[in-house]
Amino acid sequence: MNNDQWYRNRLNGDFAESIAMTHFSALGYKVERxxxxxxxxxxxxxxxxxxxxxxxxxxxxxxxxxxxxxxxxFIASRVTQRPNNTPIMSTIFIExxxxxxxxxxxxxxxxxxxxxxxxxxxxxxxxxLLSKTITNERDVAYRTEIRPNNxxxxxxxxIQENALWWxxxxxxxxxxxxYKYEYNGRTETFNRVYKDLIIGYLNGLSD
Numbered sequence: 398m399n400n401d402q403w404y405r406n407r408l409n410g411d412f413a414e415s416i417a418m419t420h421f422s423a424l425g426y427k428v429e430r431x432x433x434x435x436x437x438x439x440x441x442x443x444x445x446x447x448x449x450x451x452x453x454x455x456x457x458x459x460x461x462x463x464x465x466x467x468x469x470x471f472i473a474s475r476v477t478q479r480p481n482n483t484p485i486m487s488t489i490f491i492e493x494x495x496x497x498x499x500x501x502x503x504x505x506x507x508x509x510x511x512x513x514x515x516x517x518x519x520x521x522x523x524x525x526l527l528s529k530t531i532t533n534e535r536d537v538a539y540r541t542e543i544r545p546n547n548x549x550x551x552x553x554x555x556i557q558e559n560a561l562w563w564x565x566x567x568x569x570x571x572x573x574x575x576y577k578y579e580y581n582g583r584t585e586t587f588n589r590v591y592k593d594l595i596i597g598y599l600n601g602l603s604d
Contacts, residue, residue, distance in 0.1 A: 413495035413527040423590045425578035432470040496528045501536035521556035541566035545599035
């Protein structure tokens with residue numbers, strides 16, 4: 398695959414990652430990049446080229462390729478407090494994807510295979526997906542009609558065999574503390590940020 402395609406994919410990926418970083422930062426998380434595209438961008442481009450061209454790769458380099466493909470895009474951490482002021486540390490791994498059109502079942506298996514070592518050890522991967530269209534609506538367990546004009550945002554908590562896809566905006570997000578942030582007497586939620594900030598931003602891109 399040529400360099401132009403790699404850079405187009407990089408632009409799309411950076412765009413989706415910026416949305417994800419904003420979303421979780423607004424929920425009190427410190428979001429840090431751990432993906433190879435940012436820690437070693439030249440090396441990431443070589444990885445991409447090796448997959449599509451006839452490269453002679455040494456055994457040692459091949460081991461490094463496999464090792465470095467196993468870091469998710471982000472680690473998001475925050476510290477909250479219980480009512481008795483005991484601090485609570487929360488950390489999650491986030492893999493961000495951008496797709497113009499996507500088969501959700503296929504993508505779930507793709508990410509599951511990539512991060513099997515985390516999942517099998519009991520560490521879930523959160524897939525944060527920004528897409529324009531999907532191939533099968535039946536793959537979405539929890540959906541909503543509250544969405545931007547030209548995009549859809551999905552989330553998958555990848556820890557079990559048939560992890561479910563949730564569409565951002567569905568009421569189920571509001572049931573879980575990991576998607577809420579309480580501070581200064583107010584509560585910020587995953588859906589509030591999505592509806593009032595992210596949808597408005599995405600819609601503004603086409604104005």
